[in-house]
Amino acid sequence: MSDPETWSPCPSGELSKLQKSLEHDINRRSRRRFLAAGGVFFLATGSLVTWGILESNSRYAHKISCREVLDLRSTYLAGRIESDEKRKLIQAHLAHCPKCRIAYEA
Numbered sequence: 001m002s003d004p005e006t007w008s009p010c011p012s013g014e015l016s017k018l019q020k021s022l023e024h025d026i027n028r029r030s031r032r033r034f035l036a037a038g039g040v041f042f043l044a045t046g047s048l049v050t051w052g053i054l055e056s057n058s059r060y061a062h063k064i065s066c067r068e069v070l071d072l073r074s075t076y077l078a079g080r081i082e083s084d085e086k087r088k089l090i091q092a093h094l095a096h097c098p099k100c101r102i103a104y105e106a
């Protein structure tokens with residue numbers, strides 16, 4: 001049995017100070033964990049999005065042949081490509097095909 005005489009209560013304020021510093025510590029730690037998780041999330045989303053764009057671009061690029069792209073050169077450069085889809089295909093193709101890009105820039 002503990003002797004009530006030797007048991008002294010915590011000095012007032014001590015307990016809440018301890019509690020505050022603990023809370024502070026926990027907050028800081030969970031914030032860091034949150035930031036780390038957020039970073040990983042953004043990194044993953046970012047690379048997924050980038051990958052998706054590259055992937056869809058290269059799929060676009062192969063939907064149209066060099067021959068078609070070269071045939072459409074003067075029409076494209078004159079800004080007379082009627083369909084948005086075709087213009088996008090040409091742009092994607094040019095982004096992936098140096099040969100056609102050089103022809104268009106010439």
Ligand SMILES: [Zn+2]
Binds near residue numbers: 066067069093097100
């Ligand atoms: Zn090409």
